[in-house]
Amino acid sequence: MATNDKHCFGTICIFLLLPLVLQFSYGKCELQLNYYKESCPRAEEIIKETVTKLYNKHGNTAVSWIRNLFHDCMVKSCDASLLLETTKNIVSEETADRSFGMRNFKYIGTIKEALESECPSTVSCADIVALSARDGIVLLGGPQIEMKTGRKDSKESYVAEVDEFIPNHNDTMSLVLLRFQSIGIDVEGTVALLGAHSVGRVHCLNLVNRLYPTVDPTLDPDYAQYLKGRCPSPEPDPKAVEYARNDRDTPMVLDNMYYKHLLSHMGLLLVDQQLASDPSTSPFVEKMATDNGYFHDQFSRALLLLSENSPLTGDEGEIRKDCRYVNGN
Secondary structure: OHHHHHHHHHHHHHHHHHHHHHHHHHOOOOOEOOOOOOOOOOHHHHHHHHHHHHHHHOOOHHHHHHHHHHHHHHOOOOOOHHHOOOOOOOOOHHHOHHHOOOOOOHHHHHHHHHHHHHOOOOOOHHHHHHHHHHHHHHHOOOOOOOOOEOOEEOOOOOHHHHHHHOOOOOOOHHHHHHHHHOOOOOHHHHHHHHHHHHOOEEEHHHOHHHOOOOOOOOOOHHHHHHHHHHOOOOOOOOOOOOEEEOOOOOOOOOOOHHHHHHHOOOOOOHHHHHHHHOOOOHHHHHHHHHOHHHHHHHHHHHHHHHHOOOOEOOOOOEOOOEOOEOOOO
């Protein structure tokens, strides 16, 4: 009898604890693959189609998608707070110094409009940021990444935190690594993510400190001369179209040419060149320079970690009808 009582008590305990276990396991909706399978079956297809059309018209949009993901997910959470415009109650993150040069936000609106026509108030702007980056990476010759969805949109901007979380082009490598480590990305992943600098361009404003009044001795002399031709003034106009390509050889391909350039002292930004000289990062630079597949694998791994940084899920956020404004504004 005692054995039976003990057995029954154990069964009752399991029965009583089961709801608590389920609450901890499922109380918060986590990100998942094909999150919109039932609510908007064509969501990911619509995003891919629109991203491709925009890329075919404006190739540089693909670079913007990647930068959007980086700037959104590094600051607090992957929650589309980056897209909020300034209103009476909000100061846009776009006004922060580290947001300098960001553009093509209007095309996020193009994607959102296509989704709203198919499935009103269903697909979050945060997921649009993530999936457009995923699809843009493929268009740039990068890896296909299986990305989870289910993010919700923030109701507030974090403009005060932008400069704290986004690494600057002239930060020390230790500080850059610390910023990435704070969201769970290791040294190897950080080196891979900076490989996104293999595409796109940099405004002269962020370059001239390496050229004037004297040339940074870590720069290849011929490359420095080329950069001076692109940026002839030590005081460039921030509003002028004055820039240099990150990669002159394959400027619109996400590949390991970036790392080869670093080993040849042709890193465009100071933070780039430090990757090749810092003992904690240089072994990964050398390996990625010789193995494009390894670079793509590490880039995929790190980008997934970045894309899943503290997302708002369940009832924590909202699905904005217009990515530029909190609902009700």
